[in-house]
Amino acid sequence: MTRLDAMRALVRLVDDEALVSNLGKNTYDLYIAGDRPRNFYTWGAMGTVSSVGLGLALARPDLRVVVLDGDGSLLMNLGSLATIASQRPKNLVHIVLDTRTYETTGGQPTPTAGVTNLAAIGRGAGLTNVEEAATLQQFESAARRSLSEPGPWLLVAAVEGTTTTAKVPRRPIANKYRFMEAIGSGSL
Amino acid sequence: MRRGGEAVQTNDWSSTLAEAILANGYSTVAYVPDEVADAVVQLLHRNGSMTMVSVTREEEGMAVVAGAFLGGKRGVLVCQGSGIGNSVNALCGLAIGYQIPFLMVISERGRLGEFNPVQTPLGRALPKIFDALGLQAFWLDDAGRIGDVVEGATKLAFSSSLPVAIVLPTTLTGGKTFR
Numbered sequence: 001m002t003r004l005d006a007m008r009a010l011v012r013l014v015d016d017e018a019l020v021s022n023l024g025k026n027t028y029d030l031y032i033a034g035d036r037p038r039n040f041y042t043w044g045a046m047g048t049v050s051s052v053g054l055g056l057a058l059a060r061p062d063l064r065v066v067v068l069d070g071d072g073s074l075l076m077n078l079g080s081l082a083t084i085a086s087q088r089p090k091n092l093v094h095i096v097l098d099t100r101t102y103e104t105t106g107g108q109p110t111p112t113a114g115v116t117n118l119a120a121i122g123r124g125a126g127l128t129n130v131e132e133a134a135t136l137q138q139f140e141s142a143a144r145r146s147l148s149e150p151g152p153w154l155l156v157a158a159v160e161g162t163t164t165t166a167k168v169p170r171r172p173i174a175n176k177y178r179f180m181e182a183i184g185s186g187s188l
Numbered sequence: 189m190r191r192g193g194e195a196v197q198t199n200d201w202s203s204t205l206a207e208a209i210l211a212n213g214y215s216t217v218a219y220v221p222d223e224v225a226d227a228v229v230q231l232l233h234r235n236g237s238m239t240m241v242s243v244t245r246e247e248e249g250m251a252v253v254a255g256a257f258l259g260g261k262r263g264v265l266v267c268q269g270s271g272i273g274n275s276v277n278a279l280c281g282l283a284i285g286y287q288i289p290f291l292m293v294i295s296e297r298g299r300l301g302e303f304n305p306v307q308t309p310l311g312r313a314l315p316k317i318f319d320a321l322g323l324q325a326f327w328l329d330d331a332g333r334i335g336d337v338v339e340g341a342t343k344l345a346f347s348s349s350l351p352v353a354i355v356l357p358t359t360l361t362g363g364k365t366f367r
Contacts, residue, residue, distance in 0.1 A: 020255075023281075040258065044281025048251035051243070052282070055255025055263065058239045059216060063259070079244025083252075087241060172286045176258070185260030188289070188346050 001136040003097045003159040007033035007068070009140050010095070013147060014066065017093075018056065018183055021068040022049040024104035026097060028164040030068060037182035043172055047076030050094055054084055057092040057152075063183055064091045064147065071098040071112045078121060081154070085126030090150040095143070099161040107161075122154040133157040196230040201331040201360055205293070206231035208338035209264055214291065215239060216256035218249030219266035224295035224361045229266055246271030247278035250351075253290040254282050262346075263290045269297045269314045269355065270307060279321060279351065287349035291341060294325075294355045301358045303366050318353060325353035328360055 003025065010019075011034035020040045021030040027041040042049050053067035074081075074096055084092060100113035112118060122130045129151055133139035139157050146153035206228045209217075218241045219229050232238050239256070243249040246267045253263025272279075272294065282288060297304075298311015318325040324344060328337050337354060345352040 042282070044285055045247070045251065045278045046281075048247060048254075048278050048282060051248045051251030052255040052258070054241070055216065055218070055252035055257075056259045057255075058241065058252075059256040059259030059261040077248060080248055083241065083243050083248065176286045176288070180258055180260070183259070185258065188257065188260065188262055 001134075001139060001157070001159050002162045003099065004029045004033060004162045005136050006097060006139050006157055006159050009136060010066070010143055011036075013140070013143055017064040017066050017147065018179070019066050019068060020049060020053045020056065022070045022073045024070065025099075025161060025164060026068045026070055028166060028168050029162060031168040032164065032166050037178050040179045041168070041172075041175055043170060047073050049073060050077055050080040050084065053092060053094065054080065054087065054089065057089040058087060060183065061089070061091055064093065066093040066095060066147075069094060069096045071096060071100060071118060072102045072110045074118060075110060075116075078125075081122050081125035081127060084152050089152050092152040093146045094152065094154045096154070096156045097159050098156055099159055101161060103161045119154065119156040122156070127152060127154050130154045131156070196227055196234065199227065201334060202227035203231060204331065204334045205338070206235075208335045209291075209293075210235060210237075211335075212262070212338055212342040214262045214264050216253055216261050216263040217241065217266060218243050218252040218263065220246055220249060220268070220271055222266065222268050222295050223364050224268075224356065225266050225293065228293070245274055247275040250275050250278040250290070251282060254286070254288045257288050257290060262342075264293055265290060266293045267295075269294050270310045272314060272317060273310045276317065276321070279323070283351045284321065284323075288351075289345040289349050290351050291338075291345055292351055292353040294353055295361060295364075296355055296357045297364070299358060301363045314355075323351060323353065325355055327355045327357055329357055331360060
């Protein structure tokens with residue numbers, strides 16, 4: 001399963017969920033799999049996407065929030081797993097597309113290429129709904145479950161990276177307004 | 189976890205600050221536990237209407253309040269000044285880059301009365317960090333102005349679409365005690 005395969009499968013499964021993607025290849029592949037107003041693409045602040053998703057999920061308990069994280073990024077913010085486990089937002093789905101490499105910086109191995117297991121870290125942080133997927137079928141089945149049953153969910157998918165050549169528009173502020181309008185956030 | 193049942197040890201400035209946060213429409217508070225701001229955080233907890241998120245580091249808290257903003261809620265980050273040093277990239281790549289406003293309530297370290305030598309470098313740097321980022325920070329010396337400053341900082345944050353900091357100097361709070 002490539003990351004793009006997983007992303008395409010996920011986009012087919014979602015309806016009005018908010019998708020929040022990690023900087024780099026997750027943002028590229030989500031855009032290619034299906035740009036939609038309820039996508040929020042991050043472009044920087046590496047590591048923080050799981051916490052953005054947590055803040056959004058807590059602010060909007062009526063909205064299911066799906067975070068698309070990377071292994072390198074999550075390793076920068078492992079504390080967020082403890083915070084998510086402590087807060088227990090039922091509407092948060094945290095998907096880690098684990099390529100075992102720092103793809104955007106040239107494919108250097110992350111610790112998950114060696115001895116580190118993010119699902120085990122998630123369980124150790126106190127998360128109880130933790131799934132691992134090695135095939136597209138397993139991913140679709142786990143994603144379907146995480147989109148319909150109470151979370152918080154951590155879904156770690158072992159995927160192959162994809163070389164992305166698409167030109168994804170880098171328009172963070174326009175994306176913010178489009179996203180907030182789509183999910184019905186009033187003006188503050 | 190909160191120390192349920194115990195009386196909150198408050199003082200004039202902390203209860204006024206908690207009331208001002210409540211009065212200005214905030215509903216999400218991310219915080220890194222801190223002795224100086226503890227009473228403020230406890231009072232907000234006790235209010236019962238706030239989403240309280242104890243985070244493991246400050247940049248995580250910034251992302252939580254940024255996410256709350258995307259969801260239509262006003263957020264406050266409560267932390268020590270040293271935590272701003274942890275969070276410069278989150279401020280840049282998320283808050284400033286996307287124009288996401290929130291309030292930062294920062295208890296000062298490394299300034300008047302500091303006892304820990306290694307806290308002093310960031311104490312010296314903090315005003316310059318805000319300056320370099322183009323963010324506005326207000327030092328709250330006078331307990332009598334808490335309401336006005338919180339209201340003004342809130343208007344400024346949400347009109348400029350940027351985070352605004354309120355720094356609590358040791359002359360207001362008495363600072364951290366040596367433990």
